[in-house]
Structures are given as C-alpha cells and as structure tokens.
Amino acid sequence: xxxxxxxxxxxxxxxxxxxxxxxxxxxxxxxxxxxxxxxxxxxxxxxxxxxxxxxxxxxxxxxxxxxxxxxxxxxxxxxxxxxxxxxxxxxxxxxxxxxxxxxxxxxxxxxxxxxxxxxxxxxxxxxxxxxxxxxxxxxxxxxxxxxxxxxxxxxxxxxxxxxxxxxxxxxxxxxxxxxxxxxxxxxxxxxxxxxxxxxxxxxxxxxxxxxxxxxxxxx
Numbered sequence: 621x622x623x624x625x626x627x628x629x630x631x632x633x634x635x636x637x638x639x640x641x642x643x644x645x646x647x648x649x650x651x652x653x654x655x656x657x658x659x660x661x662x663x664x665x666x667x668x669x670x671x672x673x674x675x676x677x678x679x680x681x682x683x684x685x686x687x688x689x690x691x692x693x694x695x696x697x698x699x700x701x702x703x704x705x706x707x708x709x710x711x712x713x714x715x716x717x718x719x720x721x722x723x724x725x726x727x728x729x730x731x732x733x734x735x736x737x738x739x740x741x742x743x744x745x746x747x748x749x750x751x752x753x754x755x756x757x758x759x760x761x762x763x764x765x766x767x768x769x770x771x772x773x774x775x776x777x778x779x780x781x782x783x784x785x786x787x788x789x790x791x792x793x794x795x796x797x798x799x800x801x802x803x804x805x806x807x808x809x810x811x812x813x814x815x816x817x818x819x820x821x822x823x824x825x826x827x828x829x830x831x832x833x834x835x836x837x838x839x
Contacts, residue, residue, distance in 0.1 A: 648672065661703045661722065667711050669703075669718040676729040676742060684746075686739060686804035696730040736797050737826060740819045743804055749812045751819065758821050766824050773831050786832045789825055796822045 649656060650663035651670060657663055660672045677684040680695050703726060708719045732738045741751040757763060769785060776782060800818050804810055 659702055661699070662708070662719070667715055669708075669715060669722050671722055671725060675746075676733055679726070679729050680733060682733065684743075685807055686736075686743060686801050688733060688739070692730070692733055696726070699726055736800065737819060737822050740800055740804075740815060740822070743807060743810070744812060744815055744819070747808060747810060747812055749816065751816065755816055755820060758817055758824070762821060762824070766828065769828055770831060773828065773835060779836060782832050782836055786829065786836075789829050789832070793822065793825045793829070796825065 648660040650666060650668060652668040653663060653666040655663055655665040660670060662669055673679045680692060682688060682692050682695065703719060703723050705716050705719045705723060708716050732742050744751055773782065773785065796818055800815065800822070803815050803818060
C-alpha cells in the first residue's frame with residue numbers, strides 16, 4: 621500500500637512539472653507593502669496599483685524578440701480587462717487616477733509592440749540606440765526609388781495602377797519585415813546599424829502605402 625502511494629506521488633510530480641513552474645512564475649509581490657499578489661496590477665492589501673515592469677515585453681508577458689505571436693493581442697485584451705478603471709471605483713478617485721495611468725502605460729506598450737516599425741525602434745532602444753531625427757537616411761538609390769514612386773502616386777489617376785503599386789509595396793514591406801526578423805534573431809546580439817537601416821526603409825515604404833491608401837476610393 622505504501623509502495624503504491626509513493627509511486628502515485630512520484631507519477632504526479634512527473635506529470636505536472638510544467639504547472640508547478642507556471643505557478644511559481646505567476647506569483648507577484650506588491651512593490652509598496654511586499655504582500656503576495658494574485659493579480660500583478662493591484663494590491664488589495666494596501667490598495668496600491670502596480671506597474672510590474674518598465675520593460676514592455678515583460679509587461680505584456682511576451683518574448684523579448686522581433687517576431688511576436690498572437691499572444692501579444694491575447695495578453696493585451698486580458699490585462700486591459702484586469703486593469704480597467706471602472707473596476708476600481710469602490711477604492712476611491714485617487715486609486716482610479718493611478719489605475720488610469722497604468723492603463724495608459726499598457727496601451728502604449730501594446731501599440732509599440734504590435735507594429736513592426738515601433739517594435740524595431742523599441743528593440744533598438746533596449747540596445748541603447750535612440751531612433752530619432754539624427755538617424756542617417758537609407759542609401760541614395762533607395763531614396764531615388766522612393767521619390768519616383770511617390771511622384772507616380774501623386775500624378776496618376778489610374779486606380780488599377782495604384783493597386784499594382786500597393787501590391788508591390790506590400791511585398792517589399794514583407795521582405796523588409798523578414799530581414800528585420802533575421803537581424804533580431806539572436807537579440808540582444810544584433811547589428812544595430814543594419815537594424816536602423818532596415819527600420820528606416822520600412823518607414824519609407826509605410827509612408828508610400830499610406831499615400832496610396834489616401835488616393836484610393838474607400839470600398
């Protein structure tokens with residue numbers, strides 16, 4: 621009988637190791653009173669809203685990399701419900717104001733990580749590179765192509781031609797996103813000069829796509 625119980629316990633420990641790891645990883649401590657939390661956003665003990673991390677990837681509980689799965693959107697929706705200000709009215713206006721600020725941080729984290737350009741800029745920031753006006757533009761050949769395409773977009777009245785350009789640019793965007801994915805594959809080990817150049821090119825392509833979108837009739 622004892623042998624059976626021991627064997628059963630051993631099997632249980634083998635069967636559910638992942639669950640144990642998840643439970644350990646999901647424990648949080650209040651930054652104000654050190655109480656253990658069930659939700660990482662709020663401490664009911666001292667009524668202190670929490671910002672679990674200043675790192676957007678950690679905040680959204682996503683891998684710190686360029687390629688992101690559907691988990692980003694799923695986590696955002698879940699966290700947005702957990703930290704919605706309407707849930708905290710019973711705690712008073714001061715708590716609600718703090719929760720609103722945390723909700724704004726959450727929204728900014730999501731908007732930053734969901735788009736390739738902003739996600740790349742953020743990864744560069746984590747590597748100490750601020751993407752700003754002092755960033756050198758892409759090479760002259762690329763810029764000439766951009767000028768030629770923009771001129772055609774502004775001058776043509778042929779919607780079919782605009783859609784052709786749109787398709788070409790969408791394919792170019794996909795290729796650039798693929799190159800960025802490869803560039804950041806071993807993050808934080810990344811060639812930041814290459815990442816900056818690819819990000820700049822992607823920004824130009826996005827602007828061209830927006831220009832086409834503005835010219836095409838709404839469907």
